[in-house]
Amino acid sequence: xxxxxxxxxxxxxxxxxxxxxxxxxxxxxxxxxxxxxxxxxxxxxxxxxxxxxxxxxxxxxxxxxxxxxxxxxxxxxxxxxxxxxxxxxxxxxxxxxxxxxxxxxxxxxxxxxxxxxxxxxxxxxxxxxxxxxxxxxxxxxxxxxxxxxxxxxxxxxxxxxxxxxxxxxxxxxxxxxxxxxxxxxxxxxxxxxxxxxxxxxxxxxxxx
Amino acid sequence: xxxxxxxxxxxxxxxxxxxxxxxxxxxxxxxxxxxxxxxxxxxxxxxxxxxxxxxxxxxxxxxxxxxxxxxxxxxxxxxxxxxxxxxxxxxxxxxxxxxxxxxxxxxxxxxxxxxxxxxxxxxxxxxxxxxxxxxxxxxxxxxxxxxxxxxxxxxxxxxxxxxxxxxxxxxxxxxxxxxxxxxxxxxxxxxxxxxxxxxxxxxxxxxxxxxxxxxxxxxxxxxxxxxxxxxxxxxxxxxxxxxxxxxxxxxxxxxxxxxxxxxxxxxxxxxxxxxxxxxxxxxxxxxxxxxxxxxxxxxxxxxxxxxxxxxxxxxxxxxxxxxxxxxxxxxxxxxxxxxxxxxxxxxxxxxxxxxxxxxxxxxxxxxxxxxxxxxxxxxxxxxxxxxxxxxxxxxxxxxxxxxxxxxxxxxxxxxxxxxxxxxxxxxxxxxxxxxxxxxxxxxxxxxxxxxxxxxxxxxxxxxxxxxxxxxxxxxxxxxxxxxxxxxxxxxxxxxxxxxxxxxxxxxxxxxxxxxxxxxxxxxxxxxxxxxxxxxxxxxxxxxxxxxxxxxxxxxxxxxxxxxxxxxxxxxxxxxxxxxxxxx
Amino acid sequence: xxxxxxxxxxxxxxxxxxxxxxxxxxxxxxxxxxxxxxxxxxxxxxxxxxxxxxxxxxxxxxxxxxxxxxxxxxxxxxxxxxxxxxxxxxxxxxxxxxxxxxxxxxxxxxxxxxxxxxxxxxxxxxxxxxxxxxxxxxxxxxxxxxxxxxxxxxxxxxxxxxxxxxxxxxxxxxxxxxxxxxxxxxxxxxxxxxxxxxxxxxxx
Numbered sequence: 005x006x007x008x009x010x011x012x013x014x015x016x017x018x019x020x021x022x023x024x025x026x027x028x029x030x031x032x033x034x035x036x037x038x039x040x041x042x043x044x045x046x047x048x049x050x051x052x053x054x055x056x057x058x059x060x061x062x063x064x065x066x067x068x069x070x071x072x073x074x075x076x077x078x079x080x081x082x083x084x085x086x087x088x089x090x091x092x093x094x095x096x097x098x099x100x101x102x103x104x105x106x107x108x109x110x111x112x113x114x115x116x117x118x119x120x121x122x123x124x125x126x127x128x129x130x131x132x133x134x135x136x137x138x139x140x141x142x143x144x145x146x147x148x149x150x151x152x153x154x155x156x157x158x159x160x161x162x163x164x165x166x167x168x169x170x171x172x173x174x175x176x177x178x179x180x181x182x183x184x185x186x187x188x189x190x191x192x193x194x195x196x197x198x199x200x201x202x203x204x205x206x207x208x209x210x211x212x
Numbered sequence: 213x214x215x216x217x218x219x220x221x222x223x224x225x226x227x228x229x230x231x232x233x234x235x236x237x238x239x240x241x242x243x244x245x246x247x248x249x250x251x252x253x254x255x256x257x258x259x260x261x262x263x264x265x266x267x268x269x270x271x272x273x274x275x276x277x278x279x280x281x282x283x284x285x286x287x288x289x290x291x292x293x294x295x296x297x298x299x300x301x302x303x304x305x306x307x308x309x310x311x312x313x314x315x316x317x318x319x320x321x322x323x324x325x326x327x328x329x330x331x332x333x334x335x336x337x338x339x340x341x342x343x344x345x346x347x348x349x350x351x352x353x354x355x356x357x358x359x360x361x362x363x364x365x366x367x368x369x370x371x372x373x374x375x376x377x378x379x380x381x382x383x384x385x386x387x388x389x390x391x392x393x394x395x396x397x398x399x400x401x402x403x404x405x406x407x408x409x410x411x412x413x414x415x416x417x418x419x420x421x422x423x424x425x426x427x428x429x430x431x432x433x434x435x436x437x438x439x440x441x442x443x444x445x446x447x448x449x450x451x452x453x454x455x456x457x458x459x460x461x462x463x464x465x466x467x468x469x470x471x472x473x474x475x476x477x478x479x480x481x482x483x484x485x486x487x488x489x490x491x492x493x494x495x496x497x498x499x500x501x502x503x504x505x506x507x508x509x510x511x512x513x514x515x516x517x518x519x520x521x522x523x524x525x526x527x528x529x530x531x532x533x534x535x536x537x538x539x540x541x542x543x544x545x546x547x548x549x550x551x552x553x554x555x556x557x558x559x560x561x562x563x564x565x566x567x568x569x570x571x572x573x574x575x576x577x578x579x580x581x582x583x584x585x586x587x588x589x590x591x592x593x594x595x596x597x598x599x600x601x602x603x604x605x606x607x608x609x610x611x612x613x614x615x616x617x618x619x620x621x622x623x624x625x626x627x628x629x630x631x632x633x634x635x636x637x638x639x640x641x642x643x644x645x646x647x648x649x650x651x652x653x654x655x656x657x658x659x660x661x662x663x664x665x666x667x668x669x670x671x672x673x674x675x676x677x678x679x680x681x682x683x684x685x686x687x688x689x690x691x692x693x694x695x696x697x698x699x700x701x702x703x704x705x706x707x708x709x710x711x712x713x714x715x716x717x718x719x720x721x722x723x724x725x726x727x728x729x730x731x732x733x734x735x736x737x738x739x740x741x742x743x744x745x746x747x748x749x750x751x752x753x754x755x756x757x758x759x760x761x762x763x764x765x766x767x768x769x770x771x772x773x774x775x776x777x778x779x780x781x782x783x784x785x786x787x788x789x790x791x792x793x794x795x
Numbered sequence: 796x797x798x799x800x801x802x803x804x805x806x807x808x809x810x811x812x813x814x815x816x817x818x819x820x821x822x823x824x825x826x827x828x829x830x831x832x833x834x835x836x837x838x839x840x841x842x843x844x845x846x847x848x849x850x851x852x853x854x855x856x857x858x859x860x861x862x863x864x865x866x867x868x869x870x871x872x873x874x875x876x877x878x879x880x881x882x883x884x885x886x887x888x889x890x891x892x893x894x895x896x897x898x899x900x901x902x903x904x905x906x907x908x909x910x911x912x913x914x915x916x917x918x919x920x921x922x923x924x925x926x927x928x929x930x931x932x933x934x935x936x937x938x939x940x941x942x943x944x945x946x947x948x949x950x951x952x953x954x955x956x957x958x959x960x961x962x963x964x965x966x967x968x969x970x971x972x973x974x975x976x977x978x979x980x981x982x983x984x985x986x987x988x989x990x991x992x993x994x995x996x997x998x999x
Contacts (some may be wrong), residue, residue, distance in 0.1 A: 048440065049448055050470055050791055051577065054539075060557040065593035065850045076443035092393075093348055094440065094448055094469040101441060118952055120924025123896035125384060125393070126480070127473030128355050128362040129347065132385055132393050133924065133954075143952045145923040146866060147930035148577060153866075155676065155853045162953070189407060193363075193394045203402050206560035207391040372897055375886035377912070379900035381956065451812040485895035488929035553812070567841055567861075574865040574943070580929050589935070592975075593864060601843035617811040620804030675896050718933045719893045 031169050036143055038082075038108065039165040043132075044201025045081035045105070052115035055148045056087045060192040064151040069158060079103040083161065085154075086140075089117035090131045092194040098185050101183055102138045107175035110141045110161055114154060119143045137196070138185060224263055225295060230255060234527055237300065239683070241512075241726015241745070244285075244298035249311050252301055256317045259288055259297070267291050267656070268318035269731070270757040271326040272742060277358040280305050282334055285742065291640055291654055293661035298729065303334075313339040320643025320765050331356035331475075341417045346468035346794060349410040354399045363388055363395040367752040370480055378645070418454040419462035428745055431456070436776070440469045444547055444780055447790030451458040451767075451783075452542060453776065460779060463771045465764050474795040479755035482508055483584070483721050486754070493756060494792045497536040499528045499569070500734045504580040507664055508582050508730040512723050520710040521586035522666045527599065527703045528572070528581060530696040530734070531565050534607065536735035537689040538562045540787040544658050545618065547784035548627055554618060561610050564602060571595045584721055586713035603700040611697070615690050628683030630738075632782035634770050635680060641764035645759050646737025648786055651688045652680035658733040662749040670699050682778075685785040720749060729757075736760050736787055756795055760788035768792050815846075822847030828896030832856060837848060862973050865930040865943035867923050870962045873971050883940035890932035890941050898925035898931065923955035939980050945972045949964060 017025055017054045028052065042064075050055055060074060075081045078101045090098065102111070113134055116122035121132035134140060141164060144157035186197040195203065226234040226245045229342030233660055234255065247255050247624035259265040265288040274283045282305045313336035315322050324338045334353035336342060350792065353360050364384045366372045374382075385391045415435055423502035439450035448469035454461045474493065474613040479487050490505045491498035503525060510516065517525070539562060566576040572595055573581040573588070581588055591599075618624055634644070639652040649656055652771045657665040657674040677684035725747045731740030736758025744753040763786050771779050810880035823830060830848075832835040837856055840849055851858050868890075872880040902918040905911070933943045944964075949955065970977040 016741060032999065046443055051492055053447065054495060054577065058559065058563070061563075063560070063563050063850045063851060064853060068850075070851065076441065089470060091469060091473050092428075093471065097440060097469075105468040105978075110745045110941040116924050116926060121384075121393070122925060123492075123898075124474075124477065124924055126362060126364045126894065127477060128393070129471045130467075130472055131395060136392055142950055142952060143924070143955060145955045146927070146947065146949070149928040150576065150866075151948050152853050152857060153947040153949065156948040159854065159948045160952075188250055190348045190410070191402075191405060191407060192397050192400060194392075195394075195402065196390075196392070199390060200402060202390060203396070299857070371892040371894075375891040375894075375897055375899060376901045377886070377903035379891065379920070381900040381917065381922070410831055481895055484893070484931070488895050488927055488931070557815075560845075563849075564841070564843075564845075570863040570864060573865040574861075574930055575928060578928065582932075588984050589863070592861070600841075606843040613811060615807045622802060622804045624847070625804065667858055717934070719889070 008105045010011045017129045032166075034170060035166045035168060038125065039162040041070040042110070042161065042165070043073045044071055044083045044085050045078055045101070046076045047084055047086065047101070049086070049090065049094065050115075050117065052087035053120070055151055055154060056085060057112065059154050059185045061153040064155060066158075067160070069155075071158065078102075079106060081105060082108065083112060084138075085108045085112045085114050085117040086134045087114040089122060090134045091129045092131055092188075093190065093193065095131050095134075095137055096190065098134065099137050099185050099187050108173070111138055112139045112144065112157055112161055112163070114144045114157065115149060116147045119145055122147065124194055125143075131194070137188065153179055160190075216516060224259075224265075224298065225327065226297065227249040229258070229263075229597060233458045234299070239726075239757045241321070241724060241725070244300060246302060248298050249301045253314065253317065254310050254574060255299070255312050256286075260317055264290050265297060268320050269296060269436050269738065270729075270740065270742065270755075270762070271314070271324040271328065271340060271754045272757075273332040273334050273356075274744060275305070275332060275358050277305065282332065284311050284328065284334060287742075288318075289661075291656050295662055305784070307333070308335055309333060310335045310337050312337055313342075315339055316645065319641050320762060323761060323765050325594050330354070331399065333357065342414050343417070344468075346375070347414060348468070348469040349627065355473070357486060358455070359590070362476065363393050364472075364549060366595060368480070369748065370482060370485060379500075389497045392448050408471065414452055414466065418464055432625055438776075439466075444543075444784065446543070446788055449788070449790055449793070451779065451781075452521075453771075453779065455776065458777075459773045460774055460776060463779065464767045465767055467761075467764075467790075468676075470794040471765075472791075474756065474780075475754055480721075482536065482749045483723055483751065487582065488578065488580045492791055493579055493795065494536075494734065494736060494760070495533040495577060496539055496789055497735045498577055498579045498733060499532040499573075499581060501537075503529050504734070504739045505582055505731040505741050506582040507732065508728050508743050509721070509723060511728040511730050512726055512743065512745055513584060513721065515585050515714050515723075517586040517714050518711050519666075519716075520590075521707050521712045522648070523703050523707050524587050524591070524712065525582065525665060525709075526667065527700055528569075528579075529676070530699045530703075531568065531599075531695045533735045534693050535562045535565045537693050539564075540735075540784075541614070541618070541686065541689055543780070544682075544787070545624070547780045548624060551628075552624075554614070555616060557587070557617065559571060561607065561614075564606065568595060568598055568602065571598065583713065583717065585715040586711070588710050596707075598621060599700070600704055603652040603697055603704060607697055608694075611690065611693055620688070624686070625683060627778075627781060628681060630680070630681050631778050632682045632770050632774060632785065633680050634766055638766065639680070642769070643762050644737070645763065646734065646764050647675075647685060647688050647692065648766070650675060651677045651684040653678045658731055658738055663735075665733060670702050672699050676684055677795065682781055682785045685787075686789055706716050723747070731757065734759060736792070737763055741794075756792075758792040758795060760786075761795075764788060765791065812824070818846040834859075835838050845890075854911060860945050860947075862975060864945050865928050865933070866947050866955070867928065867944055867949065868921060868932055868941050869925055869944045869964045870919065870959065871940055871942055871964050871966050872963050882915060882963065883938050884916050884919065884968075885910070885938055885939070885940070886916040886919075887914075889935055889937065893931045893935050895931065896927055898922045899929075916959060919959040919962060921957045923949070923957055939984070942969055942973070 113119045118134045142160045151185045189195040233251045236246045267289045284301045287298040328334045329346040434455045436453045442449040452464045452465040490501040493501045538558040542558035545554040552635040570576050573579040634652050636653045639649045655674050655676045672695045677688045723745045727744045729742045740757035742755040743751050746752045835855040872882045875881050886903040904915045904917040905914040
């Protein structure tokens with residue numbers, strides 16, 4: 005499915021060179037290389053992790069997509085599959101791992117719990133979806149999503165990667181790196197440093 | 213292998229043994245004895261030493277806010293089998309709430325008492341290390357108390373009125389001023405608040421060793437944190453380890469990274485709504501969790517499912533055991549270093565079993581198949597043939613192949629035999645159950661000790677191995693798979709026709725007031741539910757006796773003296789699943 | 796603990812792997828090229844004789860889901876004579892009351908003239924980011940109006956909140972994905988209508 009897209013010249017290739025020359029754009033070949041070898045981070049939190057393991061096992065092979073290298077180290081991975089419930093005790097670690105991933109990085113929220121809190125949303129130790137703290141690229145709902153549903157989500161990530169352009173890539177822009185997210189603090193309840201102002205005004209009340 | 217033998221069914225009259233001290237619990241629907249807290253240790257010691265109740269199943273706390281009391285419930289059993297005794301200590305619900313700790317008598321209560329402190333605020337005097345276990349140090353409040361409301365609190369019991377008939381959708385976050393599930397105590401000032409280091413208490417609790425050895429060489433303590441982000445497949449689990457070179461001096465597990473407030477949500481849900489939530493406890497063996505919960509509520513309601521439903525339940529429970537053990541074998545060999553090959557072979561068979569679950573219940577993992585009084589639906593067409601194919605032809609052949617693949621492998625043997633030994637006395641003292649207990653030589657299987665459902669009509673052996681090392685824990689899982697196949701074969705041959713529900717299916721179940729504790733032999737150990745009902749549609753107290761959580765009490769002592777690399781293998785051989793440990 | 800390490804156990808294990816490796820080629824040859832992409836090939840890989848390559852290559856080959864499979868629910872509508880959608884849902888609210896994580900929001904329609912409720916939902920939301928796919932809503936609906944879907948390809952770039960239009964699917968789709976359930980329910984509904992008509996004929 006990919007090679008035909010890759011070779012799509014807007015130029016005339018003379019007939020004698022037609023089997024030997026391919027013309028493509030820098031964007032396409034850059035994105036083709038990246039999308040065909042996304043390395044997920046082995047980051048299983050809960051039940052969805054078991055479905056992720058089944059996706060990597062022999063029946064629904066991830067290696068066909070180039071994704072069988074599941075690195076436990078964030079420095080060597082491209083895609084963080086947040087599979088399972090995100091709890092307040094775990095979120096500082098998730099944010100720290102996200103900060104440690106080098107660009108280009110993507111996040112896939114697998115399962116209802118990572119998308120939006122899931123069935124445990126009302127719990128006192130549960131964060132309502134991982135997109136409260138880190139930017140999510142693809143959401144895969146389900147509880148748990150079957151391996152075929154997860155593969156569908158991974159194909160959507162590949163589709164997204166193929167649609168990107170080098171000119172607008174976040175990691176090639178000049179200026180300060182905006183992707184560093186401040187790590188939440190575990191106080192009497194979870195404290196998000198980006199919401200400090202809101203916290204001060206809400207707690208101090210209208211008289212402050 | 214141990215053949216079956218009759219078990220005794222006597223219980224003990226504690227009021228006769230301790231006149232004037234133990235009073236029977238006469239609340240309607242309750243059973244057991246009430247002991248005043250001054251005599252708790254004496255009664256516990258007598259129970260363990262003289263009367264033979266050497267195995268403490270669970271310790272939990274209950275908040276009786278309307279009566280102004282806090283109660284701690286204990287349940288003990290004999291390892292020779294038979295029903296158990298439960299006794300309670302009641303104290304006044306006024307801070308500080310103090311109860312003597314029984315860790316000196318039953319060391320397996322260590323983590324459970326910490327959990328009661330964390331979630332209910334009951335302080336256990338004499339506990340060696342009373343810190344929070346599921347929430348973090350510095351968290352405000354004790355969440356499981358009845359007067360502690362969570363940030364998204366709407367009503368006491370579901371269903372909420374905001375969903376129908378005027379159910380305009382609104383995200384729960386938009387109702388909170390912080391756009392998230394957080395709430396701060398009154399008077400909290402983020403500028404003046406000084407964060408305390410939560411790790412100091414943890415590292416302080418690790419045992420130290422001699423800083424200066426005999427030759428006068430000064431050494432240093434090295435603390436290594438293993439997890440929570442770790443390539444081992446057991447989930448978000450952290451172990452703080454004190455090392456002397458490569459040898460572990462002491463180990464403290466840290467949990468709570470997947471604490472999903474199952475018990476608090478369980479008190480808001482109605483009884484039927486809790487059934488899909490129990491799937492998510494031990495998410496590898498969901499039918500087994502459903503089974504335990506259904507048994508507990510049926511004990512409260514005093515109903516029994518029809519025969520066909522019982523056979524279907526047993527078949528599904530044993531398939532679940534096989535699927536779980538396949539995953540456990542795969543994960544353990546993964547931890548030993550065989551990167552993924554035995555796991556792929558084991559997962560292939562597990563996929564075929566999951567196909568059966570998907571055809572019968574609708575989902576591969578979160579089955580939600582059991583109901584109070586039976587099961588949800590009968591086997592669809594073609595499923596019985598699939599089950600017969602698996603049980604009679606495919607699984608026995610493939611298990612033998614996997615056994616041939618692994619059991620004589622020199623690497624598995626040299627890394628497994630003699631490593632991570634848990635003796636039988638230690639296993640009983642630390643309240644270990646399941647394959648962990650039986651691999652150490654104690655033949656305690658609840659399907660034989662206190663049979664539930666129709667297990668007394670099946671012929672199977674209780675698998676036991678004598679050494680208690682990693683290799684035995686791997687091989688006992690093969691033994692158990694073979695026994696499960698035997699049970700399924702008998703069940704398939706004798707499956708009767710008939711109805712599958714004893715009562716008409718309804719979404720509001722009437723549960724009379726009382727308490728009940730029912731347990732099953734889950735694949736990981738004794739899985740029990742302790743439910744207190746007060747006649748309302750939702751339980752008053754809903755507690756899960758999680759085998760993985762309590763088996764971890766033995767983890768620290770098992771690892772002292774071993775190398776760091778063996779710690780991962782020992783954790784794999786205990787076979788924990790974080791959904792259960794943290795609930 | 797010393798043992799003789801002759802390597803016999805490792806060789807035994809390797810022989811198992813070698814057998815499986817050779818079987819992958821032999822099985823491919825046996826099927827003569829029709830193993831992949833055909834329904835018989837997919838069914839063979841899920842049966843008791845599965846040997847060789849076990850992979851089912853999504854997205855070119857999809858394992859057919861069984862009839863009882865549950866994913867996100869959907870609302871059933873019958874098609875009227877002019878092609879209009881008659882929703883079976885009467886907004887009785889039982890599904891939202893039985894839903895364990897309370898992810899169903901229903902607004903019941905009220906007749907503006909009389910102020911009495913009309914059996915038709917004005918708004919119906921299911922938050923798929925909360926839904927736990929338990930199937931209790933479909934199990935207890937008295938009007939066969941909400942059923943569990945088989946469609947699992949729901950990956951998206953944003954949050955998943957499904958409204959009434961997104962959830963409504965025709966009864967013909969329902970009969971296609973769950974033929975046996977649909978046949979049984981249609982027969983039960985026909986029988987009830989026949990008995991009610993007979994009772995009315997007797998009374999009138």
